[in-house]
Amino acid sequence: MPHNHAHDHSLSLFPTDDHDHSDCTSNLMSYAEQFCEKKGLRLTKLRRDILKEIAASHKAIGAYQLLDSLAANGKKLAPISVYRSLDFLQEAGLIHRLESTNSYFACQRNFEDDERACTNEPLLFLICDDCGTIGEVDGTAIESLIGDVTSKAQFAVERSQLEIRGMCLSCQQSETPGASHE
Amino acid sequence: MPHNHAHDHSLSLFPTDDHDHSDCTSNLMSYAEQFCEKKGLRLTKLRRDILKEIAASHKAIGAYQLLDSLAANGKKLAPISVYRSLDFLQEAGLIHRLESTNSYFACQRNFEDDERACTNEPLLFLICDDCGTIGEVDGTAIESLIGDVTSKAQFAVERSQLEIRGMCLSCQQSETPGASHE
DNA sequence: CTGCTATATGGTATATTGTAACATTATGAA
DNA sequence: TTCATAATGTTACAATATACCATATAGCAG
Numbered sequence: 001m002p003h004n005h006a007h008d009h010s011l012s013l014f015p016t017d018d019h020d021h022s023d024c025t026s027n028l029m030s031y032a033e034q035f036c037e038k039k040g041l042r043l044t045k046l047r048r049d050i051l052k053e054i055a056a057s058h059k060a061i062g063a064y065q066l067l068d069s070l071a072a073n074g075k076k077l078a079p080i081s082v083y084r085s086l087d088f089l090q091e092a093g094l095i096h097r098l099e100s101t102n103s104y105f106a107c108q109r110n111f112e113d114d115e116r117a118c119t120n121e122p123l124l125f126l127i128c129d130d131c132g133t134i135g136e137v138d139g140t141a142i143e144s145l146i147g148d149v150t151s152k153a154q155f156a157v158e159r160s161q162l163e164i165r166g167m168c169l170s171c172q173q174s175e176t177p178g179a180s181h182e
Numbered sequence: 183m184p185h186n187h188a189h190d191h192s193l194s195l196f197p198t199d200d201h202d203h204s205d206c207t208s209n210l211m212s213y214a215e216q217f218c219e220k221k222g223l224r225l226t227k228l229r230r231d232i233l234k235e236i237a238a239s240h241k242a243i244g245a246y247q248l249l250d251s252l253a254a255n256g257k258k259l260a261p262i263s264v265y266r267s268l269d270f271l272q273e274a275g276l277i278h279r280l281e282s283t284n285s286y287f288a289c290q291r292n293f294e295d296d297e298r299a300c301t302n303e304p305l306l307f308l309i310c311d312d313c314g315t316i317g318e319v320d321g322t323a324i325e326s327l328i329g330d331v332t333s334k335a336q337f338a339v340e341r342s343q344l345e346i347r348g349m350c351l352s353c354q355q356s357e358t359p360g361a362s363h364e
Numbered sequence: 365c366t367g368c369t370a371t372a373t374g375g376t377a378t379a380t381t382g383t384a385a386c387a388t389t390a391t392g393a394a
Numbered sequence: 395t396t397c398a399t400a401a402t403g404t405t406a407c408a409a410t411a412t413a414c415c416a417t418a419t420a421g422c423a424g
Binding site for chain 2: 013014099100124126128129135137141142145146148149150152153154155156157158159160161162163164165166167168169172
Binding site for chain 3: 042044046047077078080081084085088102
């Protein structure tokens with residue numbers, strides 16, 4: 001097997017600097033095609049273009065940044081068009097919205113098993129304040145704890161999203177050592 | 183002891199419809215005075231007025247709503263003045279900002295023990311989509327689980343806020359019964 | 365294919381949320 | 395008092411998001 005295993009499951013915790021991102025993009029795009037086909041949703045050219053733009057990194061991008069990127073590619077759009085596609089993609093579970101920064105990023109769940117995507121499990125994001133990279137983590141462990149709390153309060157949960165801000169490993173390593181005790 | 187115990191700790195899970203809210207307001211206001219005094223922070227008239235307005239309920243209020251309320255009370259302000267006070271109050275831990283709705287509400291921690299307030303524990307909010315009431319819950323149980331996840335990812339947490347949306351007990355009860363199987 | 369209907373997109377204007385930059389006023393310490 | 399710092403005022407504007415109505419496109423019934 002000449003194929004390099006080093007990157008397998010590299011996204012299960014946090015996207016590493018050296019992962020093969022073209023895999024992420026193509027996985028998501030092909031999953032999006034299948035998923036929309038299966039669900040009778042229309043992955044139109046506009047929606048596909050916007051999804052591809054978002055999937056180009058593991059950072060979150062704002063709606064107006066997207067507008068600019070697409071304009072650079074020759075697509076002159078009104079904000080509302082972008083927002084409508086963002087709504088569609090978000091409802092399909094293909095992207096997420098970071099509420100702390102009003103920006104959008106590609107879903108990172110493992111799409112090899114179709115059924116694992118787009119469920120209502122609680123969302124759990126690790127957001128690096130330094131480089132902007134986002135890691136999407138399995139939230140099922142948190143789910144039961146949330147259930148404890150909410151059932152005591154007799155609160156009927158609809159949706160939960162946990163945005164954890166901090167610094168990723170690679171940004172921690174590139175901080176000037178010794179700067180801490182200046 | 184002629185005092186009515188029924189409301190004691192009534193906010194430990196979720197604010198009930200019948201709790202004595204004047205207690206909440208006065209507790210928070212007097213705590214704010216003490217806390218700012220102790221920390222050398224200036225709880226100015228503007229900041230106090232804004233805090234009181236926010237503390238008037240357990241719902242979140244937007245910055246421009248606040249502007250209107252204060253204008254109705256004769257205070258004509260620029261948005262920036264409100265935002266500056268909101269920043270101050272938030273840094274002091276006296277209010278929180280709901281990131282999912284860009285709005286602000288009063289901190290509900292138990293202020294009888296000064297030291298418990300304004301720590302860096304993870305924030306955990308239950309937000310009723312129906313009536314807008316918010317419950318602030320102890321997040322320390324979640325904290326350790328978050329620690330498990332983030333340490334595996336070698337991610338250095340700075341801040342986390344969990345916004346759980348759904349329906350509170352009292353709104354569940356006032357839903358039309360039988361509507362579920364229509 | 366034609367025409368119908370529902371969905372998607374375009375175009376224009378505007379609402380909502382939040383900040384920049386600089387002037388003025390209030391507070392607290394020397 | 396005088397100075398330095400913090401707080402607020404004033405004006406303008408940036409960034410994010412939606413309302414509203416017109417047009418275009420896809421899928422379907424006939």
